[in-house]
Structure formats: structure tokens, C-alpha cells
Amino acid sequence: MSKALDDLITLLDLESIEVNIFRGQSPREDRQRVFGGQVAGQALVAAGRTVASDRAVHSLHAYFIRPGDPNIPLLYEVERIRDGKSFSTRRVLAIQHGKPIFNLSASFQIEEDGLEHQIEAPQVPDPLSLPDFEETMAPWAELMGEWYDRPRPFDIRYVLPPTMAKLPQPRKPQQMIWLRADGQLPDSPLLHACLFAYASDMTLLDSTLLPHQLSWMDQRIFAASLDHAMWFHRNARADDWFLYDMSSPTTQHSRGLAQGRMYDRAGRLLLSVAQEGLIRVRP
Numbered sequence: 001m002s003k004a005l006d007d008l009i010t011l012l013d014l015e016s017i018e019v020n021i022f023r024g025q026s027p028r029e030d031r032q033r034v035f036g037g038q039v040a041g042q043a044l045v046a047a048g049r050t051v052a053s054d055r056a057v058h059s060l061h062a063y064f065i066r067p068g069d070p071n072i073p074l075l076y077e078v079e080r081i082r083d084g085k086s087f088s089t090r091r092v093l094a095i096q097h098g099k100p101i102f103n104l105s106a107s108f109q110i111e112e113d114g115l116e117h118q119i120e121a122p123q124v125p126d127p128l129s130l131p132d133f134e135e136t137m138a139p140w141a142e143l144m145g146e147w148y149d150r151p152r153p154f155d156i157r158y159v160l161p162p163t164m165a166k167l168p169q170p171r172k173p174q175q176m177i178w179l180r181a182d183g184q185l186p187d188s189p190l191l192h193a194c195l196f197a198y199a200s201d202m203t204l205l206d207s208t209l210l211p212h213q214l215s216w217m218d219q220r221i222f223a224a225s226l227d228h229a230m231w232f233h234r235n236a237r238a239d240d241w242f243l244y245d246m247s248s249p250t251t252q253h254s255r256g257l258a259q260g261r262m263y264d265r266a267g268r269l270l271l272s273v274a275q276e277g278l279i280r281v282r283p
Contacts, residue, residue, distance in 0.1 A: 002153065013045075014045050022078070023074070036064055037197065044060060056189050060229065061104070062229070073096075078092050091105050092105075092106070118269040121267035164217055173211050185238060196230070199244070200244075258274070260273035
């Protein structure tokens with residue numbers, strides 16, 4: 001297991017304060033606000049710790065209310081909404097400076113058999129045939145600064161070019177990457193689900209910029225996650241390669257909607273994701 005992945009797992013191992021209250025930390029990185037995937041992953045850990053082990057998360061819905069302060073701990077308060085015969089529902093509030101910064105609702109279900117179908121996975125190159133993150137981003141290494149060299153908990157391979165340079169012409173609003181946790185993980189379904197939640201916020205809004213010939217390196221752009229939803233369809237491991245296929249059906253009123261699907265190498269649909277982001281282009 002890489003040190004970056006080990007640090008992320010430590011980050012997700014919340015401190016229990018009381019029965020329904022947990023405390024999380026942020027990594028010591030140069031960030032203006034807490035990464036949204038971190039808050040979502042930690043909130044899901046808090047919710048999962050209050051649910052019976054025979055129930056796995058099948059969906060979550062969340063709102064980013066205020067920017068998170070990376071310099072102080074985050075407090076997670078869990079409300080046990082319901083425990084039924086098949087489903088458990090939890091609500092989690094993340095608090096800093098005495099104010100809510102994030103709200104998550106999650107539903108857990110016992111494993112059941114039933115009907116099955118799915119949308120076919122796109123045909124893409126194998127992840128090991130694609131260049132790694134450092135090689136892909138090398139042309140922008142100087143502009144990225146320390147963000148280029150810092151260790152990452154996920155191995156990332158771009159199927160389509162990254163949203164870095166100004167595009168010569170509009171591109172279809174779609175982005176695809178392969179991801180895999182950088183090391184072998186323990187057999188904990190909740191941990192794997194939380195790592196998927198963490199990874200789901202990576203590159204998701206990229207597709208909203210492509211039709212507008214914009215890049216994240218453009219200093220005029222201000223972006224932030226507004227809300228986030230996930231549906232967990234099949235059992236999966238975050239330390240196996242999974243394809244993240246992302247697209248944006250629309251942008252308007254300084255908001256962009258992005259949708260994503262995660263597939264394993266066999267083409268099984270593992271998860272579906274949706275997020276709306278605030279995207280402002282300053283003069």
C-alpha cells in the first residue's frame with residue numbers, strides 16, 4: 001500500500017466522540033477548502049458505523065453548504081432516521097466553527113436477489129496500456145507546481161485528454177479515466193464504498209468545461225461542488241481498476257450538471273454518480 005493511500009485510510013478512520021458523534025481531520029495540504037470527496041467519504045464512514053454490518057450502502061445524497069476549513073477538525077453528527085427489516089436510513093451533518101458545512105443522507109440495505117440489467121460499458125483501452133498521471137500531466141508540471149509531484153492515493157489513467165490546456169475547439173462534454181486505489185486494501189465493504197465516494201468527486205466536473213473550450217488552469221474560473229448523489233449497484237473493490245465515464249448534459253445559470261458511471265474491467269456497472277457544480281467565469 002502506498003503512503004498516500006495509507007494516509008487516506010487513516011483520514012477515513014474517524015474518532016468516536018459519543019455514540020452518534022465522530023471527529024475527522026484534514027490532510028496537511030495547501031488547500032483553500034476541504035476536498036469535497038473527503039467530506040463525503042468521512043460522512044459515509046460516520047453513517048456506516050451506526051448501521052448493522054449485514055447492510056451495505058446503496059445510495060447517498062448530499063449538499064455542500066459551506067466551504068470546509070482544512071485547518072480545523074470536522075465534527076460529524078449522525079441521526080438514526082430508521083432501521084427497517086431491509087433498509088436503514090441515516091442523516092449526517094458535518095459541522096465546523098459551529099455551523100453546518102455539509103449534509104448527507106444515506107440508505108443501507110441487506111443483500112437481496114432480484115432482476116438485473118445494465119447499460120453496456122464503453123469500449124476503451126486497457127488501463128495498463130495508458131500513461132500514468134505524471135506522464136500525462138508532464139506538459140503542465142511547472143504550472144501545477146507541488147500538486148504535480150505530491151503522492152496520490154489513486155493511480156489515474158486518462159482515456160481522453162485531461163482538462164488542462166485551453167482547447168483549440170469545443171469538445172464533446174465527456175471525460176473518461178481509469179482509477180485504482182494505489183495498494184491492496186482490507187476486505188471492508190464500508191471502506192471500499194467510502195473510497196469510491198472519495199474518488200467520485202475527482203474530475204467529475206471536467207466535462208462541464210469541454211464544450212466551452214475552458215481549462216482548470218484558466219485563472220478566471222471559480223468552481224465548487226453544490227450537491228452530490230451516488231448509487232451503489234454491485235459489490236466492488238476500490239483497489240481493482242474501474243472506469244469512470246463522465247458526461248455533462250447541461251450547464252446554465254453558473255451551474256453545471258455532471259453525471260458519471262463506474263465500470264469494472266469486465267464491464268459491470270458498479271456505481272452511478274450525479275453532481276451539480278457552481279462554475280463562474282470571472283471577467
